[in-house]
Amino acid sequence: MRDTFNKMIGRTRYVVFRLFLHLGGGEVAPILGVLNSAGRDAIDVDGDLEVLGEGLVEISQTLLQYDEYWLSAANEGDVFWDEGEAGDYVNELFTDSAERYLSEPNYSSDSGSNEPLSIPVTRNVIVMITVAYEGEVPELETDLSNVQALKEGLKALINLHYKHRLKAIQVHFSPAQLGDELTSDQLLQYYPELIPL
Amino acid sequence: MIMTIVRKFTAIFLALSLCLTTVACGGGNQTNSSAKNVNQISTTNLSDGEYQIQQATYDDATGEYNLFLLNNKPPTFATENLQMARLTDDEIKQGKKTYLKVEKGQPILYLTEDFKLEYVHNVTENKTNPQTGQQETVVVRRENSFWAPFAGSVAGSLAGQALGSLLFRPQYYVPPVYQSGQGLSGFGGYGTSYGQAVQNYQTFYNAPPAAVTNRTAFRNTGTIRRSYPGNSTVPNTPRSTIGNNRPSGSGFGSSTLQPSGKSSTTRRNSGSGFGSGRSTAPRRSSSFGRRRR
Numbered sequence: 001m002r003d004t005f006n007k008m009i010g011r012t013r014y015v016v017f018r019l020f021l022h023l024g025g026g027e028v029a030p031i032l033g034v035l036n037s038a039g040r041d042a043i044d045v046d047g048d049l050e051v052l053g054e055g056l057v058e059i060s061q062t063l064l065q066y067d068e069y070w071l072s073a074a075n076e077g078d079v080f081w082d083e084g085e086a087g088d089y090v091n092e093l094f095t096d097s098a099e100r101y102l103s104e105p106n107y108s109s110d111s112g113s114n115e116p117l118s119i120p121v122t123r124n125v126i127v128m129i130t131v132a133y134e135g136e137v138p139e140l141e142t143d144l145s146n147v148q149a150l151k152e153g154l155k156a157l158i159n160l161h162y163k164h165r166l167k168a169i170q171v172h173f174s175p176a177q178l179g180d181e182l183t184s185d186q187l188l189q190y191y192p193e194l195i196p197l
Numbered sequence: 198m199i200m201t202i203v204r205k206f207t208a209i210f211l212a213l214s215l216c217l218t219t220v221a222c223g224g225g226n227q228t229n230s231s232a233k234n235v236n237q238i239s240t241t242n243l244s245d246g247e248y249q250i251q252q253a254t255y256d257d258a259t260g261e262y263n264l265f266l267l268n269n270k271p272p273t274f275a276t277e278n279l280q281m282a283r284l285t286d287d288e289i290k291q292g293k294k295t296y297l298k299v300e301k302g303q304p305i306l307y308l309t310e311d312f313k314l315e316y317v318h319n320v321t322e323n324k325t326n327p328q329t330g331q332q333e334t335v336v337v338r339r340e341n342s343f344w345a346p347f348a349g350s351v352a353g354s355l356a357g358q359a360l361g362s363l364l365f366r367p368q369y370y371v372p373p374v375y376q377s378g379q380g381l382s383g384f385g386g387y388g389t390s391y392g393q394a395v396q397n398y399q400t401f402y403n404a405p406p407a408a409v410t411n412r413t414a415f416r417n418t419g420t421i422r423r424s425y426p427g428n429s430t431v432p433n434t435p436r437s438t439i440g441n442n443r444p445s446g447s448g449f450g451s452s453t454l455q456p457s458g459k460s461s462t463t464r465r466n467s468g469s470g471f472g473s474g475r476s477t478a479p480r481r482s483s484s485f486g487r488r489r490r
Contacts, residue, residue: 084457
């Protein structure tokens with residue numbers, strides 16, 4: 001009722017959307033490279049949304065190519081008619097996503113003497129993507145806990161960038177880099193909302 | 198015969214008015230005061246018509262236009278969503294001056310060629326907040342300048358004949374790059390939507406306009422910056438994450454949405470949430486985004 005009313009008086013519809021995607025298997029670690037390079041690009045340009053959008057496209061593309069490794073997923077979101085509320089929620093989600101991993105690991109000068117020749121390769125990677133956009137995208141505003149819906153959702157994310165409708169983009173991932181590990185127990189503990197695909 | 202029509206009409210009328218009041222009440226809890234809302238209210242407040250302009254200000258921190266209207270109450274009008282167009286020579290000959298026209302709620306500013314908007318430039322710096330350790334963009338000082346969007350010579354030389362006639366059609370404009378101690382003339386980008394104007398600017402200058410960069414809030418966490426290739430030493434050993442069982446991770450994100458600035462984070466229950474909501478027990482249809490257990 002309120003939806004139609006707001007639409008009628010021509011208010012802008014803001015949607016904030018968050019996706020969790022957990023990939024598992026022996027060959028998932030290369031994704032970390034894509035994620036980190038997108039992050040570096042973003043830092044280089046101080047968060048220019050256009051560049052972040054390109055990064056998002058690349059990440060979504062990579063995730064689509066790794067569809068055999070998708071193990072579980074979850075999504076959530078809300079619709080806003082007020083930019084301020086949407087902006088607040090985006091900030092809230094950033095903090096919530098960031099809280100689930102340790103962003104400042106202990107860097108004692110442990111590199112050097114007893115460096116092992118091999119590094120452990122993580123068998124789990126989790127990617128959290130949050131976007132805010134204007135308008136309506138039915139592919140995203142639904143339950144994405146099955147493979148087909150998820151594929152459509154990721155494609156819709158890519159399209160959103162090219163339609164220039166993204167207002168905010170966040171990407172979080174864990175573990176941070178090759179050599180760090182994310183165990184299944186940690187997944188259960190910090191990402192309870194994940195639903196097996 | 199007439200009675201039945203009247204009776205029917207009364208029933209329909211009552212039903213309609215009931216609907217309207219319900220909608221009005223439903224929308225009520227949203228009118229918390231915030232800077233953003235004030236803008237929206239002033240946008241809708243100005244009824245359709247023409248208004249004379251005393252002065253116009255453009256702020257490049259927010260991309261907001263502030264217009265001072267003559268013989269109007271309230272005398273100021275602030276909006277980000279402003280289209281501009283040049284007055285045609287005929288109109289100028291008829292003695293028309295710069296004026297604001299509101300058409301179906303859309304404000305359009307018709308400018309004479311030499312009309313200057315006051316341009317407020319915000320000099321920003323990236324500073325690290327000593328309390329949080331996070332990078333923040335801070336306005337260190339403001340400079341005043343002028344912006345003449347349709348200053349003749351520039352518009353002519355830059356755009357040529359084809360665009361010349363476009364100038365008379367209402368469009369969105371983005372100011373050119375700010376130069377200290379110099380007035381701005383001409384425009385950096387134009388388009389039929391604000392987004393298009395920004396894009397137009399971006400293809401020209403290869404960077405987003407000031408209003409957009411100043412609005413963008415960038416956050417990042419984790420080790421991305423450190424693992425930058427130039428920074429060499431990436432420790433390959435598994436971290437000793439003493440006392441914390443969390444996995445490592447990184448994140449980055451930027452947003453051009455203006456936060457409301459409200460202190461409380463009350464989530465309204467409007468039934469608009471969606472998602473794969475699992476296991477949270479009695480979920481109201483509205484609220485989502487689960488709290489940690």
